[in-house]
Amino acid sequence: MLLTYGSRQGRWVLAATVGGSAVASIDATAVNIALPAIGREFGADMSALQWVVTAYTLTLAGLLLVAGALGDRYGQRRIFTIGIIWFALASLLCSVAWSAPSLIGARALQGVGAALLTPGSLAILEAVFVPADRGRAIGAWSGLTGVASAVGPFLGGWLIQSASWRFIFAINLPIAAAVVLVARRHIPETRDPDAHGRVDMFGGVLVTLGLVGITFGLIQGPNYAVLALGAVLLAAFIAWEHHTPSPILPLHLFRSARFSATNLVTFVVYGALGGALFLLPLQLQEVSGYTPVQAGISLLPITVIMLALSARSGALAARIGPRLQMSAGPVLVGLGLALFTRIGPAGTYLTEVLPAVLVLGLGLTVTVAPLTATVLAAVPARNAGVASAVNNDVARAAALIAVAVLPGVAGITSDAYLDATKFTAGFHTAALICAVLCVLAGLLAAVTIRNEDRPAQAQPVHPPHCRLDCPAPVATTSEQVRD
Structure with missing residues (x-):
């Protein structure tokens, strides 16, 4: 029996899915803030800090599509619950890590758990709510998980400053236990009746x-x-x-030039964003003298802007078509990243960081909603879920590669983050590289994206759920979500 949004069981289902997504979102956004503290405790160089981030993203990106297929085949609640438990156990290993390699290994295991739980959140909402309430449930899920993403850096900074970076992982355990209990008690099991054969x-x-x-x-x-x-x-x-x-990756989707172009724009924009936001907390704490809490809340205006304006941006794209916003948005993102070059050892938040953050937030708001709608509109409605999942995975893979390659290209050597002058020079170079890439992405969109396919099926777009660690667009239509 399908549930209504206002029912008691429906509220419990929403709470469990939000809690599962929030655990992964809070942890992912808090880890970047913890990198300086981790580096000091373990005497880790830049490559080790890169692996702390990329080990997680590797297994998440590599297994995300497999996990979605497992949920369809064996039950969304079952795979979601396994993912939560796996994530919690891996978090425990992270919290007791005794060296940089042990932390990196535990982070890779965390990524497996995140891959198992991430697709299930949206798939459960799509499967258990009546069609009339799915859009409302998904909108609430998006907004509440967005709030959790915003809280993550502040909470992580406070835990690091008040106790230890290890608590950003340990705090996952009671939350995960509550989510598992609620999921087993209140979420009905669902699976795709058309999913047959072996998972790839x-x-x-x-x-x-x-x-x-x-x-x-x-x-x-x-x-x-x-x-x-x-x-x-x-x-x-x-x-x-x-x-x-x-x-797990239907290659026929890429026969659509629009789908391929949109994913290429996604790859460039989110790669640039992921690389820049990996280096920013190091710059703020090691060079500008920010505390972990101050670094954690420095990007909060981005979330506020996106929560306030994403729905309007989606409505505008539905009215005028995506081309203008997908062309101008990445350029605004690039301008915001270019303003990172003003961040140094002597300035203030109001004069150096806030202007960049405001422009960056506006650029993401302009870009994300039409990008999501364009991905969905580029394929038949029956493929909208897998199209969204592919686009989500493209964004994660882009961030993964950017974190791996950007420091070296920008001249940030293994121990450069311990030298304020060298790191600042490398950070400014990296910010300019990311800015140029975003401008090129805007030009690519201007050349390849057209408005003629703007269909009546365009749906309201809710705010994306994972804002800073991997702000990949997510499908949020009332009938088409199957991440």
Whole structure:
């Protein structure tokens, strides 16, 4: 029996899905704030700090599509619950890590748990609520999870400053326990009756190992042999997906030029954003003298702007078509990133950081909603869920690669973050590189995106749920979500 939004069980279902997504969002956004403290405790160099972030994103990006298929095949509640438990146990390992390698390994395990729980949140809401209430439930989920994402950096900064960075992982345990109890008691089991055959685990292994090879080759090098191996594995993944009867990545979607172009814009914008926001907390704490709490709340205006204006941006895109916003939005994002070059050791938040953050938040608001709608409109309605999942994964993979490659390209060496002058020079170079990439993404959108396919099926777009760690667009239509 389907649930209504106002029912008691419906509220419990919403609470459980928000809680599951919030655990992953809070943790992901807090980790960047903790990097300086982790580096000091373990005596870690820049490459180790990169791995603390990328180990998590590697397994998350590599297994996200597999996890969605597992939920369809074996039950959304079951896979969601397994993901929460897995994530909590991995968080416990993170909180007791005794060295940088042990923390990196635990973070990789955390990514597996996040991959298992992430698709289930939206899929559960889509499956258990009556059609008339799905949009409302998903909107509430998006907004509440967005609030959790905003709280994450502040909470993480407070825990780091008041106690230890280890508490940003330990705090997941009681929240996860509550989510599991509520999920088992109140969420009905659902699965896709049309999901048959084996889940493409081999494809998931190939893409994950390929990303490992690319990332390792970029961070520990460049190591061209490992890079080549990673490229070969990714090529093998594409070949396998082309021939397997049940692919996790339906390649036929990329026959749409609009879908391919939108995903390319996604890759560039979110790669630039992920790379810049990886380095920003280090710049603020190690160079500008911010406390963890101050660094944690420095980006809060982005979330406020997006929560306030994303719905209006989506409505505007539905009215005039996506081309203008997808062209201008990345340029605004690039301008905000370029303003990061004003951040140094002597300025104030109001004069250096806030102007950049305001422009960046406006640029993301202009970009994200039409980008989400364009991805969905570029494919038939029956493929909207998988199209959203692919776009989400593209954004995560982009951030992964950016964190791996950007410090080296910008001249930030292994121990440069301990030298304020060297790190500032590298950070400014990295910010300009990211800014240029975003401008190029805007030009690409201007050339490739057209408004003629602006259909009547365009739906209201709710705020994206994972704002800063991986602000990938998510499907939020009332009938089409299947992440």
